Amino acid sequence: MPHRLYFEPRKLEIELIEGDTSYQYKEKTVDKPDTTTIIKSLPSSLTEKEVYIIDSINSGIGRSDKRNIYTHIIEPLFRSLDIKHEHLKTENAKSISEFASSFRNHDATVIFLSGDTSITEFINALNSSEGGSISIYPIPVGTGNSFALSLGLTDPVKSIVQLLQADKESPLYLFSAKLPTGTRYLVQDELQEEVTSPTNFIVVFSWAFHASLVADSDTQELRKHGIERFKIAAQHNLSREQKYEADLLINDELIKGPFAYWVLTPSRKFEPTFDISPKGNIFEDNLYLIAFRTKPGDDRYIMDIMKQVYDGGSHIDNPDVIYREITAKDKVVLNLKHSKELLKRRFCVDGSIIALPALEESSITIQVKDNTIDKWQLYILH
Numbered sequence: 001m002p003h004r005l006y007f008e009p010r011k012l013e014i015e016l017i018e019g020d021t022s023y024q025y026k027e028k029t030v031d032k033p034d035t036t037t038i039i040k041s042l043p044s045s046l047t048e049k050e051v052y053i054i055d056s057i058n059s060g061i062g063r064s065d066k067r068n069i070y071t072h073i074i075e076p077l078f079r080s081l082d083i084k085h086e087h088l089k090t091e092n093a094k095s096i097s098e099f100a101s102s103f104r105n106h107d108a109t110v111i112f113l114s115g116d117t118s119i120t121e122f123i124n125a126l127n128s129s130e131g132g133s134i135s136i137y138p139i140p141v142g143t144g145n146s147f148a149l150s151l152g153l154t155d156p157v158k159s160i161v162q163l164l165q166a167d168k169e170s171p172l173y174l175f176s177a178k179l180p181t182g183t184r185y186l187v188q189d190e191l192q193e194e195v196t197s198p199t200n201f202i203v204v205f206s207w208a209f210h211a212s213l214v215a216d217s218d219t220q221e222l223r224k225h226g227i228e229r230f231k232i233a234a235q236h237n238l239s240r241e242q243k244y245e246a247d248l249l250i251n252d253e254l255i256k257g258p259f260a261y262w263v264l265t266p267s268r269k270f271e272p273t274f275d276i277s278p279k280g281n282i283f284e285d286n287l288y289l290i291a292f293r294t295k296p297g298d299d300r301y302i303m304d305i306m307k308q309v310y311d312g313g314s315h316i317d318n319p320d321v322i323y324r325e326i327t328a329k330d331k332v333v334l335n336l337k338h339s340k341e342l343l344k345r346r347f348c349v350d351g352s353i354i355a356l357p358a359l360e361e362s363s364i365t366i367q368v369k370d371n372t373i374d375k376w377q378l379y380i381l382h
Contacts, residue, residue, distance in 0.1 A: 003157050005164070006033030007081060008040045014080070016073055018157045023072035027080055042081065043167040045109045045135055045381050051085035052105075054096060054122065056114035056142070069141060069156055070113060077160065097125035106132030109381060111163065115142015116203050117351035123174070123373060124200055131375020135169050137382075144351045146203040146267045150282035151382050154272055171371035172378040173266065173285045174200045177349070178365040182357035186215065186346060191355060200373060201350045204270070205366060206263040207334070208244040209302060211348040242302060243294045244344055249333040250289075255322065260302055262291045262334075264326065264366060275313030279325070282380070285368055287326040290315075328368040336362045
């Protein structure tokens, strides 16, 4: 489907085309535009700040030569509009964190060609001895694009058109999870380096069924299926009882498990039609808890509730579902029990999987933060 825009200062009509297997860029000089998207001037975020593009080349289903959105769309577009930028193409799993740890620009716009995970990797790795203002903009090419969805961005090419008109900045609120010592990243069931605690997230911190299907879908074979990989992994998980034992404290209120589903998120959607939190708003400094307990002997209750999530978020009216707002005044503590088995101690943090240490009991504390990390202030460009 083509997206047409007209850059009025140069009388430049631009066509961005996304096909099934490729991207194409076309431009021509015309006096009268054949489009309704007219850009009279570029936003200051692209002209008065240093611009960086972080290109996570393995996000989503990866990149092919013809379906490389940076090469075929962004690079020629930015060149024609004279938008100076630095392009960081990831080379390995540490590329983003290494870039962030050496980041010294005090006033920058950072554009992500990725899913949610890359944005959080960047934020958590920022150099604590430096500081400044960073405006973040997502172009959704990952498997999980909840952050972009929260901004109404569902199409990569259309997101680029909207970037050229993005002149607002709002705080990017962070949420903090204090983890037990020995918590490690888990990649395809292989333990990796230890997670720094507290760790920050922007769209989801989950456990139980949700975290399990994200973890189990992270294989080379399932990644080929894009977003469908989550449904495949969900069916796999439903073959065993979803019973995760813990007690949950919200301030002084005790909510006892065991739980089948447990999610904290500021976002409204995890997929375009998956309304996990109908009251969610990425521009507000709050989270929502969505959880429900295990029902022994009932094989259908999880999928029945998931169908309600797809049905405009009607699950929040289900008496079996716990739906609670978590504000900056609240303290959430999850006390895990009988959690020595790996399957019981996996968590999803913005798409990354982490594993708590192999202990019978562990504790996690989650709180709402502001839009700062160390000396950095973070903003959403929209």
